[in-house]
Amino acid sequence: MDPVLIDGRVVSAAVEARTREGVERLAEAGVTPGLAVVLVGDDPASQSYVNMKEKDCARLGIRSFDRRLPADTSQEELDAFIAALNADRDVHGILVQQPMPSHLDVERVVAAVSPIKDVDGFHPENLGRLMRGLPGHRACTPWGVMAMLDHYGIDPRGMRAVIVGRSLLVGKPMGLMLLERDATVTWCHSKTTDLAGVCRTADLLVAAIGRPRMIGPDYVKEGAVVIDVGINRTDEGLVGDVDFAAVAPRCSAITPVPGGVGPMTRAMLLANTVEAAKGAMA
Ligand code: GUN
Numbered sequence: 001m002d003p004v005l006i007d008g009r010v011v012s013a014a015v016e017a018r019t020r021e022g023v024e025r026l027a028e029a030g031v032t033p034g035l036a037v038v039l040v041g042d043d044p045a046s047q048s049y050v051n052m053k054e055k056d057c058a059r060l061g062i063r064s065f066d067r068r069l070p071a072d073t074s075q076e077e078l079d080a081f082i083a084a085l086n087a088d089r090d091v092h093g094i095l096v097q098q099p100m101p102s103h104l105d106v107e108r109v110v111a112a113v114s115p116i117k118d119v120d121g122f123h124p125e126n127l128g129r130l131m132r133g134l135p136g137h138r139a140c141t142p143w144g145v146m147a148m149l150d151h152y153g154i155d156p157r158g159m160r161a162v163i164v165g166r167s168l169l170v171g172k173p174m175g176l177m178l179l180e181r182d183a184t185v186t187w188c189h190s191k192t193t194d195l196a197g198v199c200r201t202a203d204l205l206v207a208a209i210g211r212p213r214m215i216g217p218d219y220v221k222e223g224a225v226v227i228d229v230g231i232n233r234t235d236e237g238l239v240g241d242v243d244f245a246a247v248a249p250r251c252s253a254i255t256p257v258p259g260g261v262g263p264m265t266r267a268m269l270l271a272n273t274v275e276a277a278k279g280a281m282a
Contacts, residue, residue: 004152004253006227008260011151012144012267016060019267022274023061026281033277034063035093035119035269036085040078040104041071046097053095056266062273065091071101078104079112086114092280093119093273098169116279119272121173130176137272142174144264145206145227146181152253154204154225156183162199164188164215164241165208170229174206195219207241215242217250226254229261 026033035057039050050066057064065088069081078096085094094117096109110118115125121139129136138146149156161183165171175185188198199205199219207215208229220226230241240257248254255261 003248003251006148006152006253006255006260008144008148008255008263011148012263014151015144015147015264015267015271019270019274020060022271022278026274026277027061029281031277031281032061032063032090033092033274034065034088034090035095035273036065036067036088036091038067038069038078038081038085038094038096040069040073040096041101043099046099050097053266053269056270060270062270063090073101073104075104075108078109082109082112086112086117089280091117092277093117093269095120095269117276119269119276121272122168127168127173130173130180133180137276138177138268139169139173140265140268140272141170141208141229141261142177143272144268145174145229145261146177147268148227148255148261148264149204149225154253156181156204159183159203159225160186160201161204161206162186162188162202163206163208164195164199165206165210165229167208170208171206174208174229178204178206209241211241212239213241213243215247217243217246220247220250222250223252224250226251227261228255228257231257231262 037050037053054064085091094113110122115123118126118137121137126136156178161178163171163175166187166189175187179185196219200221204225206227212232212234228240228242232239238258
C-alpha cells in the first residue's frame with residue numbers, strides 16, 4: 001500500500017490558521033504581537049530565511065522588527081542590542097538567526113535572550129522546562145514535527161522512536177518531546193554502532209543528520225513512520241536525509257523534502273510568538 005504523505009504545507013497552513021485566530025483575539029485586546037529577528041552578518045541562506053520570516057509576519061498581522069547587524073558586530077554590542085529588545089514592550093519574541101559569525105559566543109547570546117521572549121526555545125531555561133515537562137517555548141523544528149504527527153493522528157505513545165542526530169536545534173529536543181508523549185526513545189549519532197540495525201527497530205524514525213539520502217531502505221522497518229528533517233542543497237536540488245524513492249514503499253507514512261518538515265519551523269515560530277504575546281498580557 002502507498003504510504004501516507006505527511007504534507008508540511010497542509011499542516012503549516014492549519015497551524016497558521018490557528019495563529020491567525022490568536023492574532024485576531026490579541027487585536028481585540030489592543031495588542032499586536034511583535035517578533036524581532038536579529039541577523040548578524042550577510043550569510044545568503046540566513047538572509048533568505050530572515051526575509052521569509054518577515055513575509056510570514058506581514059501575512060499574519062505580526063509586527064516584525066528587522067535587525068540586521070554588520071558581521072563585525074562585537075559581543076558587547078550584540079549583548080546591548082539584545083538587552084534593549086528584552087526591555088522593549090512591543091517585542092514579544094526574539095530570534096537571533098544561527099549560525100552567527102565565529103567571534104560571537106553562541107551560548108552567551110542564547111542565554112542573553114529573555115526566556116519569555118525566546119521563541120526559538122533555545123534558552124537553557126526553556127530547554128530545562130522541556131526536560132522537566134513544564135510549559136515553555138519549544139524549539140520550532142521538533143515542535144513542528146509534533147504538530148505533523150498530531151495532524152495525521154499518529155500517536156507516539158508506546159512507539160519505539162529512533163532519532164538520528166543529537167543537535168541542540170533538532171535531535172535532542174525532538175527526543176524529549178517524543179518522550180513527553182510516551183514514546184520509547186533512542187538517540188543515534190556519528191558514533192553509534194550498527195546504525196542501520198538500530199534504525200530498523202524504529203516504529204518512528206526521525207532523520208536529522210544533514211547527509212543527503214543517507215537513510216536507505218536497509219534502515220527502515222516495514223510499516224515505519226519516517227520523518228525527514230534534512231534539507232541538503234545538492235546539484236540535483238534540495239534533498240532530504242532519507243532516500244525517499246527507495247524508502248517510501250516500506251513506510252506507513254513519510255514526509256517529503258521539500259514540502260515536509262521545512263514549512264513547519266516558520267509556522268511554529270509564529271505560533272510561539274503569539275503565545276509569547278498572550279503570555280505578556282496575562
Ligand atoms: N537557523 C536555522 N534554523 C534556525 C532556527 O530555527 N532558529 C534560529 N535562530 N536560527 C536558525
